[in-house]
Amino acid sequence: MTQRSTERLAARLRAGEDTISFDKDDDDTLDFVTAASNLRSIAYGITGQSRWEIKEMAGNIIPAIATTNAIIAGLIVLQAFHLMRKAYNSLRNVHVQFKPSMPLSHVSMSRANPNCGVCRDTYTEILCDPSRVTLGEVVDGILGPGDGKGTGKRDVAVYEDKRVLSDPDWDDNNERTLDNLNVTRGKFLAIVDDEGELATIQVGVGVLPPNHPVEGPALILPSPLPMPARRPKPPAPSTPPPTLNLKRSAPNDEEIEPSAKRLKTDKTTTDATPFSPSKKRKLEEDGLILLDDADDKLDVDVIEIE
Numbered sequence: 001m002t003q004r005s006t007e008r009l010a011a012r013l014r015a016g017e018d019t020i021s022f023d024k025d026d027d028d029t030l031d032f033v034t035a036a037s038n039l040r041s042i043a044y045g046i047t048g049q050s051r052w053e054i055k056e057m058a059g060n061i062i063p064a065i066a067t068t069n070a071i072i073a074g075l076i077v078l079q080a081f082h083l084m085r086k087a088y089n090s091l092r093n094v095h096v097q098f099k100p101s102m103p104l105s106h107v108s109m110s111r112a113n114p115n116c117g118v119c120r121d122t123y124t125e126i127l128c129d130p131s132r133v134t135l136g137e138v139v140d141g142i143l144g145p146g147d148g149k150g151t152g153k154r155d156v157a158v159y160e161d162k163r164v165l166s167d168p169d170w171d172d173n174n175e176r177t178l179d180n181l182n183v184t185r186g187k188f189l190a191i192v193d194d195e196g197e198l199a200t201i202q203v204g205v206g207v208l209p210p211n212h213p214v215e216g217p218a219l220i221l222p223s224p225l226p227m228p229a230r231r232p233k234p235p236a237p238s239t240p241p242p243t244l245n246l247k248r249s250a251p252n253d254e255e256i257e258p259s260a261k262r263l264k265t266d267k268t269t270t271d272a273t274p275f276s277p278s279k280k281r282k283l284e285e286d287g288l289i290l291l292d293d294a295d296d297k298l299d300v301d302v303i304e305i306e
Contacts, residue, residue, distance in 0.1 A: 002039065005031035024058045033058065071096065075104075121190075122228040125204040130184050132218040135165060136174030141221045142191060142203055150225035155194035160187060168194050178205065199228035 008028045009020055022029045030051065038048040049057070075094045082090045092106040112119035126138060139158060144150020157167040160183050165173050173181060183189060183205060191201040208220065 001031055002035035005029075005035055022058070024055050030055055030058070068096070120229075120231075121200045121202045122226045123202045123204070124222045124226040125206055126222065127206045127208050127220040128178065129208055129218040130178035130205065132177065134175055134177055135181060135183075135189075136171070137219060138178070138189065138203065139166070139174070139191060141219060142201060142225065144225045151198060151227065154198075157192045157194060159190040159192065165189070193228075196231065198230055201226050201228055 005028055009032060012020060012028065020029060022033060024030055034049075034051050034054045037054060040046075041048050079091060079094075082088070088109075091109045093109065094104055094106045097103055097105055124142070126142070128138070135158065139156065140153070142150065143153055143156070146152025155168040158165045160181070165181060165183075178184065185205055185207050187205050189203040189205065191203065193200070208216075208218075
């Protein structure tokens with residue numbers, strides 16, 4: 001359908017038609033849009049649509065949405081040019097506003113945050129044939145021999161997304177090819193320093209260029225080799241001042257001296273001396289006489305108090 005609709009549209013242009021606008025009732029343009037949209041759906045794994053379904057959807061398109069999409073797409077392409085030219089200082093965040101006098105506004109990109117989990121990593125790219133290059137060759141090539149050419153050999157762990165492919169205590173996968181490990185074009189290998197002193201190296205996997213000779217090397221390393229930044233050591237935790245314990249500690253059993261027990265007094269003794277000498281003297285000063293025994297008698301006239 002793509003070829004036939006394209007030939008019909010080309011014939012109309014050769015016949016003198018200046019501009020061909022899409023119309024859902026125009027069979028030539030509808031066939032072309034149907035074929036192009038289904039090809040794009042196949043590329044992204046989307047289920048294709050029939051000619052009638054596409055005609056129905058095309059009739060519901062609102063021009064304002066298409067205009068907004070066109071503006072955003074154009075802005076994205078402009079920023080992509082800066083990326084391709086590596087003019088990172090020219091990148092901008094562009095916003096569409098509801099202001100007729102200023103429909104667009106832009107702000108500069110924020111600087112990389114050294115504490116960000118993405119920005120602090122070092123990014124690089126390799127070009128290779130995944131079916132002929134092993135994981136160990138990639139790691140050794142990226143680390144390099146040292147002395148200004150890479151960081152040199154060191155203990156590292158290698159990850160692909162959430163998969164652990166290798167670490168200092170387990171290197172069984174180093175002899176396996178990237179294709180065998182399902183590390184193909186567009187995926188990243190994270191080379192993590194085992195000591196945590198250097199930043200992580202994120203290695204993007206790309207394919208060899210089309211004009212690469214068959215006898216050429218299966219792995220093309222970046223030049224120069226990446227030199228990850230050294231991570232700052234976290235500050236040592238400060239020792240808090242000792243807190244005063246206001247609670248009184250319980251004494252040890254050995255330190256407790258047994259208290260002196262109160263001597264038991266005989267009941268008869270208590271009854272015989274109900275008053276102490278000082279109290280008895282006080283009573284005598286008040287004119288009272290205390291008898292030592294209930295059978296004692298006085299020769300003088302007194303008033304007895306029971």
